[in-house]
Amino acid sequence: MKTSNLADLLPIYGAWTGTTEPSVLLRSGSGALLKFDPFDSEFTNSNMLISGGSGSGKSFLTNIILMQMLKENPKIFFVDIGGSYKKLCENLEGQYLPLGVSEGIAINPFDLAPGEEAVSNQKIKFLVGLIELMAKEEDVSRLPKLERAEVEEAIREVYATSKAPRLSDLQRIFLNHKDPSINRFGKILAPWCGDSLFGKFLDQQTNISLDKQVVAFDLKGMETYPELQAVCLFLITDLVWREVQKDRLTKNSYALTNAGSSSRTNRGSCLSRRFSEPSASTRRRPLRFRRTSTTSPSRGLQGRCCQTAQSSGFCFSNRWMANGSRRF
Template sequence: MFFDLFDSTTNYNAVIAAQSGSGKSFLTNEIIMQYLSIGSRAWVIDIGRSYEKLARVLGETFMVFDANSDICLNPFSIVQNYDEDADTLVGLVTAMAAPTQPLSDFQGAGLRRVLYPFTSKGEYGRFFNRPNNVDFQGRLIVIELEELRGRKQLQQVVLSTICIALPAARPLPRTRRSRFSWVRTGRRS
């Protein structure tokens, strides 16, 4: 039986809610498999590795942001039209510089200092300060954020960069079932 999330004329969103251990991830893995079987593309953002086996069994992309990963999400190499994406990039830089509050004029002057961790010599530079090496064109892309749970600023910037990259990914031929995104938000991050 195929569960069609897009069988609606008004809204293409869905929520799966239940107690811990009741099979939400199992059901979601099944739904993802169904959509992949009809040629859809799926992107999953997760904390807890619920989709790692699925990605590995299918030979698809499983990204982990740990000390051994060679991931680089350079948002400036993702952007294709600066005029269209300038506001998004400004928001991303603001998330790097001021993760909890908007910048005042005075704080803006200190932007250089707070961006340092994202430079080639900074703690997070290896994730951003090289050519983008993540291919968002695969059928299934699982982005695992478990290792970023204790690094809120880096997690926020990674999520913001992914939000730039996913819509820029080459679209499939126009159908109702071209793209499927799943964001697991049930766990504290």
């Protein structure tokens, strides 16, 4: 047999053999054990999108991966709508946080990371994005550059004049500003300050601490307040980021599941900036999961599902494509 003909009989590709370290053991399509480490240097980042139809096993796969990673003592954070991970959280003696206007939980967005004495530029940008989220109109993607600059200047003034800044301190600066166009920000923030419905959640000192290995946030209680739910989802990224910075060498996992209703909007495009932008002070970024459903499982990550992932800034690894030779 000629060499040219023999080449036609040789396989041009084979099944993926897995990563070097067996942080997670899975079963390949051929039934063989597959080693998988989400933090392996082979990957350009540690982000994944798990996609599939209803009942196809997205939650099960997420649980399998995270449960096996527990042996490495990571910090695991879930963001969910509906309490899907409440039982898992209880079984692992974790921390389940139902967020809502009547739950008595408060998160102060002006809190700094542990050991941080001066506010960082990254924190300032986060707060500018938060105020933009609260103040801009629905049909506007971003505030004008001049207004963003004024908001940033006001936030820096808050930190310069207050030892324990809160949102109402920023509102007061806006109301006292000599420019009427900036005064309006103070009026817009009124429903978010003081003892108002939203102010009880945002304009108070933070009364929760993420001291458990497994933490689950449930946004079900905010479904009737979509504007607050979007802001809360934005705040959680900062809260988790501050927790991640406590130990820069610990592996961390951040799972966003069934929260797509908030992240599909322009507001949601800011959610991943906290974890996707490089930071000189952070050596390890958290592993981020995005679990979402598709109307047609056979189409894999095509169509609206893929567009949602891209528009919200969440990356995914081709190891998780529903169709392809590297499927588990």
